[in-house]
Amino acid sequence: MMKMWLVCGFVFLSSLTCVLAWSDWAELMPDAVMDFIDNPMRRSRIPQFILDARHPWILENKRKLESLPDAEAFLCGLNGPSDKPDVHVNNGLEIPGDLFHHLEIDNNRYGISRPGWPNALRRLREMKRCPQALALVKTFTVNIYVHDQYSDWFLRVREPSRPQIESLKLFGDVLEAMTGLETLKWELSAEHAHWFEEAFKHRDLTLPSPKHLLIGPLSHYLVGMCPNVEAIEDIELTCWKHSPHQSPGLLLVRSTSSARNLTRLALHACFEGWTPELSREVLEYMPQLTSLGLKNGFEPMYIDAAYTLNPPRPEGKLLRGVLAELANFPNLTHLDLPASYQLDLGFDGGPMCGNAYEGPDGTRYQREVLAEAYKATELGGAIVAEVLPHLTSFTIGGYQPNITRDEGVISNVTWPWTGHLDEWLMVRVPDHDEL
Template structure:
């Protein structure tokens, strides 16, 4: 059935549309799935339905003008004011002025506040609405026809014309995974000829935007590898400095950004999807990031207290040594990637921990470390391979049982890794393995890190996990009982 045919039927019968977790919608007990070509046939289906269908709506309410009257960057932020009250906002006269003005006495703003208040809706402070924004085409709910760069241009211009946003913006994500129509997929800066002029427009606009946001503290910059050179060039030419930024999350080839943030405290390796078009990178973006930090003055390097590090391939002891040299004052370290030299057998054998221990001994040379986040359990070479990698293995009642078994093995491997970590660093206050974090670390003795190059006390603390003393119950929380009709 074509989507338009379904639309006509629903209009005639005044049925309600209820979203499911997939690209389907349930209508009086029946789930309808739309082929991608039908979904893309109507521009608003890509954006309007995911935003306004948080609960059942009469379909006639979906027939609103698209695009909305308010700036699209507000919809992308998915604040409850928009997701829950989209229709009321869209029906308000001069909604952009009402939302963007800093003047609380502005007639359009007062009118909107009265309109919402009369229906028991709180008008939130600007800081709550605009503190976190994203400019992205990565997620399906914010995809729009046309190149991602043009969408970014439109969104940045909207933000530049919204004083309330500039004044209250604290965290900005720029995440454009787009190869322009006239550009072939490339992985090196040298081969970026043919990048459209739109990329340069985005870089200039962003260089204008960032200094105008006085409260901006976190920036995530992940753009096409072959395009990021334009951002570096324009930031240099315009003399941009981000004195207030404390937190950077950077994709490949964007490591130059550390030079523009003199008060940087938190540094993250971003995703590498923007460079994964079947070609091989001419190096390791993780190494490039560490080299960029090492080139900074000592004062800037010593200010960095939190690092989330992801290499292109395996995690090596060389990476860890470079981390220690570049950022000696880290209090929190998060690592990703399979340990080089580790082997994933199907069970643990004594001696397998030697590879992990070699990494932990190096990490213990960070004198201020309090929080350590190790890679996922199957990357540590402790006899756990992650379980079946085919999703079908977890289908049905037997599949749920398989899932519980794998979860228990993962938990037991996390406990083993934590044991070795605390043998080297018993003073840690937080520890996690993959996404599994300790509930508590009980220090029965007083630890204050290292003194004179030796650990002050050698007794390993008592560790509790979410599954401690209740492993079976926890595995059933991870993998509930199978119900008829479920996969």
């Protein structure tokens, strides 16, 4: 019996060692082998990063490209695409000038099932071999999902615990080569941000071309590396995976002191919600803003138990408090606010479950809820016009009203449903028998 237990234990430890070792030696395997493991049916001659970009011309001409002796050389060679009209006679193909305007490293969208770090490494190697792509890209998206204990085992065992050293170097190489880059979408979760911050700061990475940053939590270090950035937006996925002692929104705000060209900020205030204090922080670091987006509301996500014992606040009190601080921005002309149910206007959004709206009675109820939402939106718009009359435009929940101005201030606000709410509701929520 003892021998059997020893044998079983040895087998278990050996298997565990193999699983743990896989992520280390898998990165040393040729890319072709790893691509075969990711997708055994793939036989494409086109680099995967080009396929991932899903350019319509590639999708339309994929069969012709596959018939070329070397599709990669054709697409990435010296006679590759340019912004000037250039006809390439090769199997009747003409490469469009915008072929490489959008590139991505993304294993986190529908239809892709690859481990995060290995996928990034292989895509970076492909891009490094294609200088045409790096020279012409205008928008670069990085979205890496690192498979953990909740993922399928065949993805989990191939996922290193951290990015490969080669990956960190290649990221710096390809970013520096993207001399025409306009928009950088850096969608990484908080727990992996420090790897890139350390690597990029070590090489003193500077990206002078990007004008628009869309960044994930704790990736605020990118702001200082993009000295000419004009617009910054954070990603809302950030609120669940960071220390409560590190507010990603506040860290992002305080990283902008060197961004002298910044005119637009869209910020999710995470757990704390937007407060007058946060608004003052934004004013301190970015007084030059002309456009501001508040991507969530004013209630903290965790409310003290005593909250329910306190007298109810007047509708719009929190909104007025934040807007009063925003009135101190000398150049602010546009404001984006979240949906009315997030603005402390007495409307909670109604049932979030679709079951409440099933059947004829549910249809009528849904119209009632929407009518309340529009009423709250109108109230919010009236408060905005009162507190910030100098704005030239604003939105609430994506709806933009028509504004009438008189002597430089807002005198009247009308919404798409103003004067015909019943008809508007019937279009949005038709009768049950018309569905």
